[in-house]
Amino acid sequence: MSHAMSHDPSSPPRAPLQLSRAEMQALGDQALAMVIAHHEGIRAQPTTTTMSRAEAAARLYTPLPEAPTPPAELLAQLARDVFPNAFRADHPRFYAFVPSPSNFVSAVGDFLTSGHNVFSGHWLASSGASQIELTVLDWLQRACGLPPEAGGIFVSGGSMANLSAVVVARETRLGSHDPQAVVYYSDQTHSSMSKGLRVLGFGKAQRRMVATDAQFQLSLTALEEAIRTDRANGMRPFCVVANAGTTNTGAVDPLPALADLCAREGLWLHIDGAYGAAAVLHPRGAAALEGLGRADSITLDPHKWLFQPFEIGCLLVRDAQLMQDAFRVEDEDHADYLADITRHIQQDVNFFERGIQLTRSFKALKLWLSLRTFGLAAFRDAIQVGFDVADFAQQWLEASGRWEIVTPSQLGIVTFRWRGAGLDDAAVDALTGRVVDRLRADGYATVMSTLLRGRPALRLCPIHWDATTSEMERTLERLTQFALEESARA
Ligand SMILES: Cc1ncc(COP(=O)(O)O)c(C=O)c1O
Structure with a gap:
């Protein structure tokens, strides 16, 4: 069986899963570069990208391989087809569910x-x-x-x-x-x-x-x-x-x-x-x-x-x-x-x-x-960001006059709903889902809804340590614009 990494025939035979030091270094360098690129470039990326099942299978399904593949090729494929097609739960504008704002040291x-x-x-x-x-x-x-x-x-x-x-x-x-x-x-x-x-x-x-x-x-x-x-x-x-x-x-x-x-x-x-x-x-x-x-x-x-x-x-x-x-x-x-x-x-x-x-x-x-x-001081500051950005969102939404706060900023979460002058509850509820879809298609940020007492409400959980009020503001402006457009259609 040939080995995935090019093997110098003059060197001693190697064990089945062994790499040379140079190969380990090269593979490690490539992986490290990918992770650094992810951490440095994440802000410029959309918060969510999804493939259909058919597209994912077409790109990624292979039968169990008998023969080796150079790992550099595999890592390149991961960078192209796998890692970008995800919820980026560690993105500073991922405000849905409970985000997972990771950090490089822990990686x-x-x-x-x-x-x-x-x-x-x-x-x-x-x-x-x-x-x-x-x-x-x-x-x-x-x-x-x-x-x-x-x-x-x-x-x-x-x-x-x-x-x-x-x-x-x-x-x-x-x-x-x-x-x-x-x-x-x-x-x-x-x-x-x-x-x-x-x-x-x-x-x-x-x-x-x-x-x-x-x-x-x-x-x-x-x-x-x-x-x-x-x-x-x-x-x-x-x-x-x-x-x-x-x-x-x-x-x-x-x-x-x-x-x-x-x-x-x-x-x-x-x-x-x-x-x-x-x-x-x-x-x-x-x-x-x-x-x-x-x-x-x-x-x-x-x-x-x-x-x-x-x-x-x-x-x-x-x-x-x-x-x-x-x-x-x-x-x-x-x-x-x-x-x-x-x-x-x-x-x-x-x-x-x-x-x-x-x-x-x-x-x-x-x-x-x-x-x-x-x-600990840095972690405390990192937690503070979540409080601050959630507070900012609440204040912005209240000041806009267009949104109703369902639950105020508490432990980094705010929920809210379109006031929808002229719309009944059913229309506002339907609009909530459409606003989520519009933002998802837009890709700038991820916001999802939840059900509170049986009615949908938008929900923000901006706990990333690098979340900013300016990006929150741009997100809320987009939500407002989408809600206005969708209510004009209702
Ligand atoms: C309050 C609470 N409990 C439990 C869980 C489940 O945790 P995990 O998804 O890590 O299993 C979650 C996940 O969001 C949560 O928010």
Whole structure:
């Protein structure tokens, strides 16, 4: 079999997947140049580009190749056909969903992680990496206000962290699966929560979605009433999930009151701060998130408002021992080939006993490297940008007189709707979707809508560290122009 890289026949034979130093250097240089070009050139790019399935297959499908291809050609194809055809969630004008404003240092961290292929499952395999992970977890635990005995783990993202939190809650409070057990969460809770509960075998009657108030915060009276009714009906309430920044509007549930209620009722309090909890590193965020540190567990996603590339989510638990009790590999599990690992080093942290995965990558590295490189002050400033640009958007929209603010700037999110003089609600709702499509076709920025109390609203989440008020203004001008044109057609 010939090798993809040109091989000097006078040099010794090489192993099947081996590259020479020069080849590694050339390939690395080419990849590095691509990533630098992405970081430097992103602002000039559209925020979203999509191919049809047919076009993508025509460009990219090949059968499993028997023969080699020079990797330089493959990287060139990736640069042409793959990376440009994406939502650029790390673009400073990507305001939809939860953007993922990454940073170059963390991308280097990910390269180092996979380049060294550290197995971060247990101490023996990764004492250095485990200590880095513990260090970063310690930073986040302290920032969230959790006590010294807290612990955590980095996982793929918020969905995994939320699911894992319920496992710890269930094992701690119930000991085993109980068909009468009930989890409570608001109608604004991210869909990953009910999905995770379904995965864990919680039936519909065990997933209690509670109404929110006018501010989209979980209603305490509705929650108390639901708990009372369930207990009267023989159900077993055991866990409340609160939001620390809903995806829809950035609303924060009444955390101190919920912590009081959970303490009174003996319920586990999980706080889903996948989106918003990182803002605790900023004084304004810390004020909005008062009560966060009273949680039994917290989800916080560094791949959202902590500027990390996918994938990195985090689960923090008030008492690390409870995670270890929940995820410990038991004798009955017959992990016989891990016996040497667990026998001698019980005093050490083995991350495979804090979560679901055994084999896991060194996700903590990118966050550690970027926090150490830039320092916390830079991250605080980066979070501030999200607050400022969202505030600016709200003020601009209010001053325009043409838009109605549905929810004000909170934790970096604003939602709004066309006032639509002369248009009824149905026409305004239809126009909202058309305005999104017009902006998508325009390509300057990405803004999407969400449903609030059954009606569409436009939603901005400008949390990129390099978002600017001037680009926000140009985006809002475009939205206004598209809305005017579309309403003239309605
Ligand atoms: C509040 C909240 N929770 C959970 C999730 C799920 O996180 P992930 O997509 O990282 O699995 C999200 C994602 O946007 C979120 O905003």
